[in-house]
Amino acid sequence: MREVKLPAMLKQLVDEGEYRGNRRWVSTQLGITPAALSQYINGQTNPSLEKLLAMIELFDVSLDFLVFGPDTIGQHANAEAEAVTASIQADIATHSALVGKVGEILAQQIDAATRSVAKRPSTLSNMLDQKQALELERYSEDSTIVTMDLTDDIVEVDSEQEVTAGDFLTVVAQNLAQGRTYHFVLSPEMEDHDTLIQRYRTLLLDQHLSEADLRNCRFSIGLDSFYVGCCLFRLDVDGLKRHSPVLHRYLESFITHDNYIGYIEPPSSPLRAYFLLDADRMQVATRVLERLAPPSSSSS
Structure with a gap:
């Protein structure tokens, strides 16, 4: 291959x-x-x-x-190359035909949802892909994010260290604008925490937020090393159910009685996949978080 x-x-x-x-x-x-x-x-x-x-x-x-x-x-103009090209062309044709048929039969909202799902990479059961994780975070009223880096939030544009807001930072800004809260727990292994935090805050201000909005976004440095990222969200379940019913049905069994949900990201995940936490593992994650970043350890 x-x-x-x-x-x-x-x-x-x-x-x-x-x-x-x-x-x-x-x-x-x-x-x-x-x-x-x-x-x-x-x-x-x-x-x-x-x-x-x-x-x-x-x-x-x-x-x-x-x-x-x-x-x-010149070297691989053979049956393998033709088969790969034909397969891609067939996928394109199938996708186009499916979208056309759905557009004829179903309402516009269902058509849009179908095309969105069709573009996503497949994930295993009890997992989220990146688009699903982004959609889920839009309905978080209180977010705790334990991370080893912020590359999904701060994206380098060129070799001169110019950066721009990634998709996740854009969602953070939208939530902060609604008065929602964030707590980032950064790995102690990350370099130059102060510069990174300042860069993050600057990008948030570029999203038309105020200094008052930023008071709802705090950062802590973990008291010990960790090698797995983790997100814990307190959800607006009614909003998720109303505006993203397909995702709500998929996640319903993972949402706790007090409207929390969590997932982890392995240190190396070529699928860009996130593993959902059941109720028992949510309790374990909460206890670990209390040790990593007790309230007194907040840096900003």
Whole structure:
């Protein structure tokens, strides 16, 4: 099976070709944010079929070149390459046909939900993908986030250390604007906590928040090392059920009687998947959190 080189090829086309230094322009042409483009280049997320097609049109390259690199042009023009290309084309055709049929039969709301689900990578039972985790956090009234880094929130745009807000930071800003609260517990292994916290606060202010809003977002440094990230949310269950009923049905058995839910992120997760906590493990996570960051340890 050939090696997928999409991140490396995308970086070469964006940073070393005629578009060098114009990531923002490229992002605009692809209909994505600079943060999303950086995540594609860093291999943190994968583009949808729609965005792959936009890329090959913008850069005027073949799908085979974009996904597998230049060494496949002459050396691998064989049955394997044809099968992979045919499979991708079949997926695109199937997806388009499905969307058309659903649009004819179902209401607009269900059609939109179907297309959204169809674009997500599959995950195992009792897990969340990144889009589901983002959607869940939108309904958190009080969030505790234990993290080893903030790369999903603060995304580097270029080599000059320019940064922009990632998808998760945008949700944090939306929740803070509604008077909701956040507590970030940072790993003691992270470098230069003060600079990182200040950078995070600056990006929040860029989201049109006030200093008063930021008082609901505090940071602590863990009193001991940890190697697994964890999120605990107190949910607006009624809002989740009303506005995201499919996700609510999936998560219903994991929501505690007092409306809490939690998940962990392994230190290395190529699926970008998050593991949901049952009631017993929620209690364990809460006790561990109390040891890592008791109220007196808050730094800001």
